Amino acid sequence: MTTEQSVNIILVEDDDGHAVLVEKNLRRAGLVNGFMRFKDGQEALDHFFQGGLPRGDLQQVVVLLDVNMPRVNGVEVLRRMKEDASTNAIPVIMLTTTDDPREIGRCYEYGCNVYITKPVEYDDFIEAVRRLGFFLQVVKLPVLSNSQKGTESR
Numbered sequence: 001m002t003t004e005q006s007v008n009i010i011l012v013e014d015d016d017g018h019a020v021l022v023e024k025n026l027r028r029a030g031l032v033n034g035f036m037r038f039k040d041g042q043e044a045l046d047h048f049f050q051g052g053l054p055r056g057d058l059q060q061v062v063v064l065l066d067v068n069m070p071r072v073n074g075v076e077v078l079r080r081m082k083e084d085a086s087t088n089a090i091p092v093i094m095l096t097t098t099d100d101p102r103e104i105g106r107c108y109e110y111g112c113n114v115y116i117t118k119p120v121e122y123d124d125f126i127e128a129v130r131r132l133g134f135f136l137q138v139v140k141l142p143v144l145s146n147s148q149k150g151t152e153s154r
Contacts, residue, residue, distance in 0.1 A: 008034035008061050012044040014069040029133025041072030048087050067096040082111035
């Protein structure tokens with residue numbers, strides 16, 4: 001994978017153990033990308049919308065988003081990201097233990113790109129993250145326009 005095709009991963013996960021396992025096993029799968037973690041949905045929203053404008057360079061970003069988190073849950077983060085022109089093209093992968101079909105349907109309605117249920121068993125969890133890592137190595141991301149990157153004057 002060439003450097004210009006690499007993705008930067010933003011993990012929004014409140015469980016420290018899951019966060020460590022996700023990062024470690026994505027790296028074991030060969031991802032050497034940038035990796036940033038937020039411990040709840042409010043931290044993620046603050047990152048994307050500080051003062052109502054996106055913060056930072058959002059090029060080549062994939063968000064891995066848990067559903068059940070304190071302060072602001074993952075579904076609300078997804079909804080807000082997908083309804084804002086500056087962040088709606090960012091791919092969002094729901095990575096959660098929640099397997100309720102209504103919750104899955106709602107996430108797809110709001111615009112998530114992929115919904116992955118974290119397996120309960122440790123070895124299955126590791127294998128699922130490893131496969132996700134292989135997927136992220138070959139994924140092609142949209143190029144964000146200037147208005148989506150927040151660089152256009154408003």
